[in-house]
Amino acid sequence: MAERDVATLVRSARTRNGVSQRDLAEKSGIGLRTLREIERGRVRAPRSGSLRRIAEALSEPALLAQVGATAGAEGDVSEDDPLVLRILGRLSATRGTAELLTGTPKQRTLLGLLALQAHQVVERDEIIEVLWDGELPDTFGQLIHTYISRIRLMLDAHTLPGTGRTAVLRRGGGYELRIEGDSRLDVLEFGRLTHEAARARAGDDQVHEQALLAEALGLWRGHLLEGAPPRLARHAAAVEHTRLRVASALRLADLALARGQHEEVLAQLGPIARHEMLHEGLHARLLAALAGSGRRAEALELFAAVDRRLRAESGIEPGAELREAQMAVLREDGPAATVSTARPAGRADALRSVQLPQSVGDFVGRVEHFQVRQYLTGQGPLAAFGAAPVAALHGPVGVGKSALTVQIAASVARHFPDGVLHARLRTGTPDEVRTVLRGFTRALGVPAAELPAGLPELAALYQESVAGRRVLVVVDDAPGERAVRPLLPSGPGGAALLAGRTPLSGLECAQHFRVERFTADQSVSLLARIAGERRVLSERTAAETVAELCDGNPLAVRIAGMRLAARPHWTVARLADRLADEERRLSELVAGDLSVRDRLTSAYEGLDPSLRDALRALARSADRAFDPAGASALLRCGGRQAEDLLERLVDHQLLEPPVSAGEAYAMSPLVRLHTREQ
Known part of the structure; x- marks a missing residue:
């Protein structure tokens, strides 16, 4: 041009x-x-x-x-060359011999994440976790949108008319990479070929199976997503694809060794073994192939090198499989040697299931979600000391702690391959803790007949069972430190996620996260998801009024949305008018068995008499904010005592703490209305 x-x-x-x-x-x-x-x-x-x-x-x-088409490409592009994405090695996008430019490092990382999970929805929280290994920028939402737009530009510019489409689609709160044709993405082609190889194996066609496996392994050009940031390289999907590569290589090696094709084994396994330096199965087959090729000295040198690495890096000796391969070489059984793929028996498998309640489908994202995820997955300050991270959430009545806890646990579950243990406590009595411990220990593989009756003995057995396992323990409605301490996993690998109304400030080594009320935008978003986006956004001003009258309380907003959904003949403005009546507001915020008044009553009844008296005295005041001096007059006590009462009400989440030093304590409108009813 x-x-x-x-x-x-x-x-x-x-x-x-x-x-x-x-x-x-x-x-x-x-x-x-x-x-x-x-x-x-x-x-x-x-x-x-x-x-x-x-x-x-x-x-x-x-x-x-x-x-x-050559804009952004290095090499020659023919008009007939389709776009091909490759991640089995360094990330690349090509047409013919031309390699296309795939953007900034963050954009390339996002493209790699989408390609790694092609035809699956990648949620925004997962994108955030992979792209930002550290502090989240304020403009992260706009940045994600920009990266997605640029990826779409590249894909659109290089999609040929009349050919299969490659596109990034918006799916709810996430994105999905859709590719028409497995050959357009190497990881999809690898999956297709290994699936065909499995079918050939089922049909006892070993020649065809070996050819398919060789073709599949030939797609790999190095490490999966070579050079990608660690968070992407360690992604569960990346780990699984790498595992499938190794498993395919082991099967191919067994087929080739049985036919005396030793050079084939060396060619296929050599590059993989350089990255899997402690994999005994791979090196056992390499020993057999080297010996079968007449290179017994190299085989014994390889065994000695693996032996040294195992002892130095893992503190263990070679297992039976590698020892057997070594003995076969020493016995000069190399050409006919076959290597057993059986694994030595170990301890019982750890928990594999995820014991979580069903999450809400209309969950609205919040910054606490990202912060807690970062902490649980290795960003905690105590990780370097081998301590299991403990995240403790607290917040006001109805703020959505339970829903947030389930969402966080589900999103980090892949980081805990040994499973997720979940319990909701009611009272925190020794009997209840004992029941939970019995359930946890049973889930970890201990037979019921071996469970002791005493709480100390049961807690010790649970700690022994969970030690060294990558398990996430989730405890909702935590009533106090004494109840949750026996349930916490000890040592590295595990983690705990706790949620309760009051902060567990006496819990050693816990990181505390306060769950905040919704912003106006978050409240309107939840209303729209429940009652219908077009209906709510067409009355945006009224929806914001509803959010304000609900005081950003997610439970109250949810109930408001449910009432709208059940009454399609109501406008949003009509609901706002009904909520504006303070005398009836709490009665309006009821839907089925969900009631803001009931939740607040539970919190109020949990106070001791002195705190109830103090809360009622503050609610009777015309003021909505209180400093210790003003509260002292209302509560008819000294300044220090008044401050102590205010702080205790903050602990019970019935007062909002000062935003910064010197500012006042505040009472939410819903708490004020409920307390005045008392």
């Missing part, structure tokens, strides 16, 4: 989007002078990367197509 044509296309696209040269230069990362020269047609051969950044900054997929 002529320089003048490129200049015209770029200038027209910028003008069409109403963007100045200076703004476009800043947004695309191209020098202002360079952009001016491109638009004047004075650049003889604009760099493909520059043209791509301009197109992405303008969100102009048509521009990419117009400047040619």
Whole structure:
């Protein structure tokens, strides 16, 4: 394409989007002078990367197509070459011999995450976890949108008319990479070939099975997503694909060794063994192949090297499988040697199930979700000392602690392959703790007949059973430190997620997270998910009024949404009018067995008499905020005693603490209305 044509296309696209040269230069990362020269047609051969950044900054997929398929590509692109994505090695997007530019490191990481789980929905929380290994930027939502838009630009620009489509689709709160044709993504093709190999094995067609496995393993060009950030490289899906590669290589080696094809085994297993340096099964087969090729000395040297690594890095000796392969070499049984794939018997399998209540389908994301996930999956300050991370959530009545706990546990469950143990406590009595411990210990593989009757003995057996296992323990409605201490896993690997109304401030080594009320946007989002997006957003102002009258309390907002959903003839404004009546507001916030009043009554009845008196005295005041001096007059006590009462009410989540030093304590409108009823 002529320089003048490129200049015209770029200038027209910028003008069409109403963007100045200076703004476009800043947004695309191209020098202002360079952009001016491109638009004047004075650049003889604009760099493909520059043209791509301009197109992405303008969100102009048509521009990419117009400047040619080679924009953003290195190599020759034929009009007939389809787009192919590869992740079995370094991430790449190619057409023919041309490798396409796939964007910034974060954009490449997101594309890799989507490709790793093609045809599956990748939730936004998982994207956040993988992209930001540390502090979450304030603009993370916009950044994700930008990366997705740029990936779509690249895919659209290189999708051929009339061929299978490759696209990123929005699915609820996440995104899904859809690819028509397994050959367009190597990991899908690998899955297809290994599935066909399994069918050939079932039909006892070992020749065809071996050929299919060899073809599947030939797709790998190195480590899966080589060079990707650690959080993506350690993703559960990446670990599983790597495991399937090793399993396929072991099966292929067994088939090839049985036919005396030792060089085939060395060619297939050698590259894998360099990354799996402690895998005894791989090295056992390599020993047999080296010996079968007449290289017995190399085989014995390989055994000695693996032996040293096992002792140095794991503190163990080679197992029976590797020892058997060594003895076969020493007996000169190499050419006919076969290696057993049986594994030595170990302890009983750990818990595999996830014992969690069903999560709500209309969950609204919140920042606490990301913070707790980061902490539980290895970001905690005590991780370096081998302590199991303990995250303790607390917050006001109806703020959604239980729903948030289930969502967090479900989202981090893949980090705990030995399972998730869940319990909801009522009273925290020794009998209740004993019952929970019995259930946990049974789930960890201990027969019921071996469970002791005494609580101390049962707790000791539970700790012995959970030690060293990667288990997440979830305890909801935690009534106090004494009740949850026996349930916490000890040592590295495990973690605990606790939730309760009051903070467990006396719990050693716990990280505390306060679950906050919803913002107006979060409240309106929940209303829309329950009562219908079009209905709620068409009355946005009324919906915000409902959110304000519900005081951002997720339970109250949920009940309001349920009442709207059950009454399609109501407008949102009508519900807002009904909630505006303070005398009837708590009566309006009832739906089935959900009641804000009932939850607040439970919290109120849990107070001792002195705190009830103090709460009633504060609720009678016309003021909505209290400093210790003002509270002292209302409570008719000294300043220090008044401050102590205020702090105790904060612990019970019936007062909001000061935002910063010197500011006042606050009582939420719903708590005030309920207390006045008393």
